[in-house]
Amino acid sequence: MLEIRELAAGYGDVRVLSGVSLTVGPGEIVALLGPNGAGKSTLLTTIAGLLRPRAGGIRWEGADLAAVRPHLVVERGVVLVPEGRRLFGTMTVEDNLELGAFAERARRARAAGFERVYALFPDLRDRRRQLVRALSGGQQQMVAVGRALMAQPRLLMLDEPSLGIAPRLVASIFASLAEINRSGVAVFLVEQNVQAALTLAHRAYVLESGRIAGQGAAADLLRDPHVRRAYLGPLAVRT
Amino acid sequence: MSLLAQQLVLGVLIGGLYGLAAAGLSLVFGVMKVLDVAHGELIMLGGYAAFFAVALLGLDPFGSLALVIPLSLLLGVVLYLGLFGFVVRADEETRVKNSLLIGFGLALALHALAVRLWTADERSIVTPYGGSVLMVGDIAIPLVRLLSLLLAFLLIGGLHLLLARWRWGKAIRAASEDWQAALLTGIDVRRAYLLAFAIGTALAGAAGTLVSIAYSISPSIGLEWTLKALIVVVLAGLGSMLGTFVGGLVLGVAEAASAATFGGAYREVVGLVIFVLVLIARPKGLFGR
Numbered sequence: 001m002l003e004i005r006e007l008a009a010g011y012g013d014v015r016v017l018s019g020v021s022l023t024v025g026p027g028e029i030v031a032l033l034g035p036n037g038a039g040k041s042t043l044l045t046t047i048a049g050l051l052r053p054r055a056g057g058i059r060w061e062g063a064d065l066a067a068v069r070p071h072l073v074v075e076r077g078v079v080l081v082p083e084g085r086r087l088f089g090t091m092t093v094e095d096n097l098e099l100g101a102f103a104e105r106a107r108r109a110r111a112a113g114f115e116r117v118y119a120l121f122p123d124l125r126d127r128r129r130q131l132v133r134a135l136s137g138g139q140q141q142m143v144a145v146g147r148a149l150m151a152q153p154r155l156l157m158l159d160e161p162s163l164g165i166a167p168r169l170v171a172s173i174f175a176s177l178a179e180i181n182r183s184g185v186a187v188f189l190v191e192q193n194v195q196a197a198l199t200l201a202h203r204a205y206v207l208e209s210g211r212i213a214g215q216g217a218a219a220d221l222l223r224d225p226h227v228r229r230a231y232l233g234p235l236a237v238r239t
Numbered sequence: 240m241s242l243l244a245q246q247l248v249l250g251v252l253i254g255g256l257y258g259l260a261a262a263g264l265s266l267v268f269g270v271m272k273v274l275d276v277a278h279g280e281l282i283m284l285g286g287y288a289a290f291f292a293v294a295l296l297g298l299d300p301f302g303s304l305a306l307v308i309p310l311s312l313l314l315g316v317v318l319y320l321g322l323f324g325f326v327v328r329a330d331e332e333t334r335v336k337n338s339l340l341i342g343f344g345l346a347l348a349l350h351a352l353a354v355r356l357w358t359a360d361e362r363s364i365v366t367p368y369g370g371s372v373l374m375v376g377d378i379a380i381p382l383v384r385l386l387s388l389l390l391a392f393l394l395i396g397g398l399h400l401l402l403a404r405w406r407w408g409k410a411i412r413a414a415s416e417d418w419q420a421a422l423l424t425g426i427d428v429r430r431a432y433l434l435a436f437a438i439g440t441a442l443a444g445a446a447g448t449l450v451s452i453a454y455s456i457s458p459s460i461g462l463e464w465t466l467k468a469l470i471v472v473v474l475a476g477l478g479s480m481l482g483t484f485v486g487g488l489v490l491g492v493a494e495a496a497s498a499a500t501f502g503g504a505y506r507e508v509v510g511l512v513i514f515v516l517v518l519i520a521r522p523k524g525l526f527g528r
Contacts, residue, residue: 048423049422050419050422050423069427070422070423071422071425071426071427071428074423074424074425075425079423079425080423082419082420082423086417086419086420086423087420088412088413088416088417088420089416090412090416090478091409091412091413091416095409098409099409099410099413099421099424099426100424100425101425102406102410102424102425102426103425106425147424151424151425
């Protein structure tokens with residue numbers, strides 16, 4: 001479904017990714033782990049079309065995605081929830097969600113989209129007339145996921161959805177991701193909360209210094225000593 | 240006393256046009272981060288378009304807006320595709336620099352072209368009702384200027400509604416707030432820029448029409464109007480069109496008050512003083528977000 005082959009990307013003279021290959025299958029939840037600066041966000045940004053690959057290919061449902069402009073990547077059903085949420089703070093919750101359904105295909109399903117988002121995040125229905133910047137971090141993350149859902153994604157990519165959110169709400173966000181996945185949406189997740197990510201995901205890749213350093217079933221990686229030592233902290237090794 | 244009141248009323252009347260002149264500049268700068276210093280020349284062109292629509296086609300002066308606005312929209316599309324569309328491909332930080340170069344070049348070219356085509360003479364649209372005056376007590380309100388103020392307010396109100404309600408209006412606001420996030424929600428940001436620039440140019444055309452009816456135009460008015468618009472943009476801040484209109488009124492009244500108190504020579508100075516004071520005390524402007 002999503003197939004990345006030998007991808008290289010970077011900014012200016014800095015090469016961030018080289019030779020990255022991975023796949024996300026239909027209905028899968030795939031996590032991407034790795035230390036800060038490994039290139040995780042760069043990979044998501046490149047798939048979303050904000051950054052042109054230097055080399056290699058990105059294929060989505062059989063078609064080349066590497067040369068597609070970002071707003072048309074959304075139109076094709078590949079949607080990114082960026083790091084830091086990047087909502088339109090001076091607008092209401094409702095306006096943010098409506099803008100999520102800007103693409104032609106999503107606009108036709110807008111009413112159903114609103115219902116889907118409000119069913120998933122009932123809090124947002126009560127706050128739909130509030131300005132987004134007045135919401136808490138957790139509520140803003142719900143709007144960010146909701147805005148992406150409004151685009152009717154078939155692949156939902158999330159960059160650090162737990163960043164800056166109260167722990168209680170992280171669990172609720174992850175539960176909603178599982179529910180979104182059950183409705184048939186593939187999920188590609190970059191997450192520093194490795195425990196939560198591997199519990200949710202089916203498979204995971206480890207990205208280190210711009211290269212794929214490991215991969216496997218999420219349950220296996222949770223037991224893997226290297227992964228535990230590197231990403232779950234020294235205490236985790238003993239348990 | 241009544242002389243001062245008379246001056247202040249005239250200040251409000253021209254202030255509305257300052258607001259309208261600034262609205263287009265504010266929209267383009269706020270959305271595209273492009274500073275179009277040829278905005279005053281676009282106002283000048285709008286003025287000539289209205290002048291000839293009245294002189295050659297016999298349109299009603301205010302009715303000529305119906306012709307000038309679509310023509311200016313079209314001009315905006317052409318200028319965006321031919322010039323400013325290339326600027327927005329750069330990072331936001333370099334856009335201002337590049338747009339200043341292009342804007343100054345365009346301003347010089349349009350000025351020279353206007354002198355060549357229409358001579359440097361000052362012109363004004365003469366209306367059948369041009370001399371009419373509304374007397375309130377002993378204050379005289381020129382009717383055409385009052386109508387111009389009213390139209391300026393309606394146009395800015397319309398723009399406000401457009402940005403608040405229209406699908407692409409919301410897209411323009413989204414692109415202005417965070418263009419990358421706008422792309423990620425599926426908005427064609429370049430098209431949003433094109434629309435914003437075309438609307439900005441149309442506002443300049445409308446402002447020029449009102450200027451040529453209520454005041455006068457010549458090929459060299461561009462710089463003056465760019466300056467007034469810039470002062471209002473700084474005074475009002477970005478993000479609120481109604482705020483920009485109020486900012487225009489404030490500048491008009493401040494100019495009139497200083498001219499009445501210190502003499503006409505100080506009319507132009509007060510705007511620059513406001514400009515500096517606002518930048519020092521409240522860099523985001525009175526209504527800036």
